[in-house]
Amino acid sequence: MVTEKAMLLGFIYTVTVLLAGYGTESSYSGGSDGHHHQIKRMASIKASYILRNGIAPTPPALISSTSTSRIHHVSDYYGGDPTGISDSTEALEQAIFDAFRSPVDGNHLINGVSNLGGSELHLDGGTYKITRPLRLPDTGGGNIMIHGGSIRASEDFPTDRYLIELMASSNQLSFEYITLKDLMIDSNFRGGGIAIVNSLRTTIDNCYISHFTTDGILIRDGHETFIRNSFIGQFINVGGDHREKDFFGTGINISGNDNVVTDVVIFSALIGVMVSGQANMLTGVHCYNKATTLGGTGIYIRAMGLTQTRISNCYLDFTGIVAEDPVQLHITGSFFLGNAFILIKSLNGVMSGVTIADNMFSGDYTGVRIVQLDQSNEPFRTIDQVVVDRNNVRGMVVKSTVGKGSVWRNGTSWTVDFSQVLLFPNMIKNVQYTLQVGASTSFPNHVLRNVSENRVTVETDVAVSATLRVSVDQSI
Numbered sequence: 339m340v341t342e343k344a345m346l347l348g349f350i351y352t353v354t355v356l357l358a359g360y361g362t363e364s365s366y367s368g369g370s371d372g373h374h375h376q377i378k379r380m381a382s383i384k385a386s387y388i389l390r391n392g393i394a395p396t397p398p399a400l401i402s403s404t405s406t407s408r409i410h411h412v413s414d415y416y417g418g419d420p421t422g423i424s425d426s427t428e429a430l431e432q433a434i435f436d437a438f439r440s441p442v443d444g445n446h447l448i449n450g451v452s453n454l455g456g457s458e459l460h461l462d463g464g465t466y467k468i469t470r471p472l473r474l475p476d477t478g479g480g481n482i483m484i485h486g487g488s489i490r491a492s493e494d495f496p497t498d499r500y501l502i503e504l505m506a507s508s509n510q511l512s513f514e515y516i517t518l519k520d521l522m523i524d525s526n527f528r529g530g531g532i533a534i535v536n537s538l539r540t541t542i543d544n545c546y547i548s549h550f551t552t553d554g555i556l557i558r559d560g561h562e563t564f565i566r567n568s569f570i571g572q573f574i575n576v577g578g579d580h581r582e583k584d585f586f587g588t589g590i591n592i593s594g595n596d597n598v599v600t601d602v603v604i605f606s607a608l609i610g611v612m613v614s615g616q617a618n619m620l621t622g623v624h625c626y627n628k629a630t631t632l633g634g635t636g637i638y639i640r641a642m643g644l645t646q647t648r649i650s651n652c653y654l655d656f657t658g659i660v661a662e663d664p665v666q667l668h669i670t671g672s673f674f675l676g677n678a679f680i681l682i683k684s685l686n687g688v689m690s691g692v693t694i695a696d697n698m699f700s701g702d703y704t705g706v707r708i709v710q711l712d713q714s715n716e717p718f719r720t721i722d723q724v725v726v727d728r729n730n731v732r733g734m735v736v737k738s739t740v741g742k743g744s745v746w747r748n749g750t751s752w753t754v755d756f757s758q759v760l761l762f763p764n765m766i767k768n769v770q771y772t773l774q775v776g777a778s779t780s781f782p783n784h785v786l787r788n789v790s791e792n793r794v795t796v797e798t799d800v801a802v803s804a805t806l807r808v809s810v811d812q813s814i
């Protein structure tokens with residue numbers, strides 16, 4: 339469809355591009371020599387093509403950055419250097435500017451965000467070096483994709499910025515339905531990778547983000563950023579790297595609500611994913627960013643009043659999860675390898691609506707508990723609806739909010755000790771017991787005598803040979 343139309347209009351396209359090409363050249367007078375050379379070369383190819391044929395030619399694929407196409411090719415038309423040697427900041431900025439300046443007439447996404455009609459900034463597999471962040475224009479816009487190449491920070495890139503920034507100066511939502519796809523982002527140890535601030539419905543898909551010193555991806559405010567199928571790490575390694583003790587920075591820093599991270603690997607960072615916000619969802623996230631024993635954390639959930647975060651089907655690989663004062667937190671179907679565990683940290687002593695269930699834990703038999711409490715600041719005082727149950731464990735110590743146990747004795751007192759398995763010390767909220775009396779004709783009176791220190795004691799009035807079976811629950 340596009341090709342047929344392009345063939346019909348080929349001649350007009352070519353002339354337009356030539357004019358635009360010369361215009362671009364003069365407007366880029368501050369650019370590098372390589373950059374000028376690039377544009378001149380393109381223009382002369384186009385000119386000779388017309389002269390040779392004398393008729394309306396089929397436009398080569400490169401001639402698509404015309405006023406009618408919404409696909410903007412950074413190297414072909416804007417003179418960016420796809421080898422990554424000379425600076426391409428201006429070429430990228432100009433391409434972004436053009437991509438944002440032709441909205442579909444009168445057509446909007448959310449109020450105030452104009453529809454750019456599926457515009458693309460196409461990197462055509464090039465590697466582009468930039469000295470300044472690629473900041474999308476303050477005018478905002480939506481329905482646009484940046485994709486298909488590599489972007490690398492120069493040696494003098496500002497260290498407090500990100501390579502790509504969706505960050506309007508106003509506090510209003512300025513960007514909606516922006517897609518960053520198939521990009522290799524190399525921060526070159528000069529700041530962060532991608533910042534999504536106050537934006538709506540953004541997708542980061544199949545990106546590889548490395549060498550950041552702050553955050554690989556920052557999400558602040560806004561709603562519904564989807565990060566999927568991506569690889570994020572400060573140092574490129576495959577685990578067990580000799581530099582691991584020095585890894586710093588955060589893979590994904592989410593400071594907002596309603597975002598989803600799906601099928602992402604964080605292979606190097608002090609913190610894999612930091613979440614401060616509500617209604618975020620992490621699924622299929624594999625963290626081996628930095629081992630717990632070296633001070634790293636896979637997923638860190640900050641205290642936010644309401645946590646309301648779901649972590650499902652993730653893989654915590656020698657690095658664990660930390661949650662502060664969680665209120666509504668769900669951790670399920672995940673695999674914890676290499677003594678990785680969940681640490682619940684008390685800041686204000688609140689833990690409510692927490693489910694940790696149906697996970698697998700695997701360790702090296704050195705006695706690491708699968709769920710641990712940090713009450714060094716403040717003891718947990720408000721504990722409500724906390725369920726830790728049905729986790730399967732090899733080589734680590736099970737912790738649970740429920741327990742079942744039994745003991746046989748010939749006497750008048752039976753005690754089942756749950757202090758090793760129950761998560762909260764000295765807290766049993768519900769007990770059920772059965773006293774199964776052996777071959778005996780007597781019917782002893784029995785009573786639940788004591789549940790303190792997570793030990794359940796039942797007594798009878800006469801000595802009998804009996805088995806006490808007990809189930810306890812800390813969550814009711």
Ligand SMILES: *[C@@H]1O[C@H](CO)[C@@H](O)[C@H](O)[C@H]1NC(C)=O
Pocket residue numbers: 556558588591592593609612
């Ligand atoms: C994450 O982002 C927030 C908000 O921009 C910032 O305050 C914080 O320092 C960042 N990094 C971490 C590790 O939380």
Ligand SMILES: *[C@@H]1O[C@H](CO)[C@@H](O)[C@H](O)[C@H]1NC(C)=O
Pocket residue numbers: 748749801802803
């Ligand atoms: C239980 O103890 C009593 C006396 O203490 C003894 O007579 C009885 O044989 C014991 N029963 C069993 C099953 O050991």
Ligand SMILES: *[C@@H]1O[C@H](CO)[C@@H](O)[C@H](O)[C@H]1NC(C)=O
Pocket residue numbers: 787788789790791793
């Ligand atoms: C219950 O057990 C605790 C120790 O586990 C003990 O200090 C306490 O005195 C017992 N209470 C009763 C009523 O036996």
